[in-house]
Amino acid sequence: EAQVTQNPRYLITVTGKKLTVTCSQNMNHEYMSWYRQDPGLGLRQIYYSMNVEVTDKGDVPEGYKVSRKEKRNFPLILESPSPNQTSLYFCASRGSVGETQYFGPGTRLLVL
């Protein structure tokens, strides 16, 4: 089954403790992206990647890092999480010729 998976689905952490949210897709897609969703602000793009070793900033990249060492994986790294990064995070992927962006199930992060 074609899908985008994220782990963990729920995470509670404390300020300053580094964490990584993993994202993996099994559709051989070139394009992957991370979003955060906050009440009243909708979905905002954090980072995206056009292919392996090619990444670029979205609208709200501050406080986040990403890497794309393999085509299927696109982890989101919070080196020093802060409470304002408490949010619902979505990973997505799209093929180079496809129009449809496929989204993962989301990761709820709470930073205390």
Added chain:
Amino acid sequence: DAKTTQPPSMDCAEGRAANLPCNHSTISGNEYVYWYRQIHSQGPQYIIHGLKNNETNEMASLIITEDRKSSTLILPHATLRDTAVYYCIVRVRRGNQFYFGTGTSLTVIP
């Protein structure tokens, strides 16, 4: 990419057509109109996209005005499962950046 304006919420009776409007007055000639929807807090789901001609698929129809400054997503026979937040996005085809905005919360009423 051009920004969009959508009403924050709408209601629709079950079985009736739901017409969701979107304004994109600053759209450029090479920008497409895309629609996604999000049910509860699940990942958004692609619905349809178009450039200037009206489009229809198994889920919905997309009507784009001649000047391309606005569009309407039509769900022909709304069901309770269509209750969701609907996002109108304008961007270049296969562009890298997506601006979702806050969307329209559609409630289908029994």
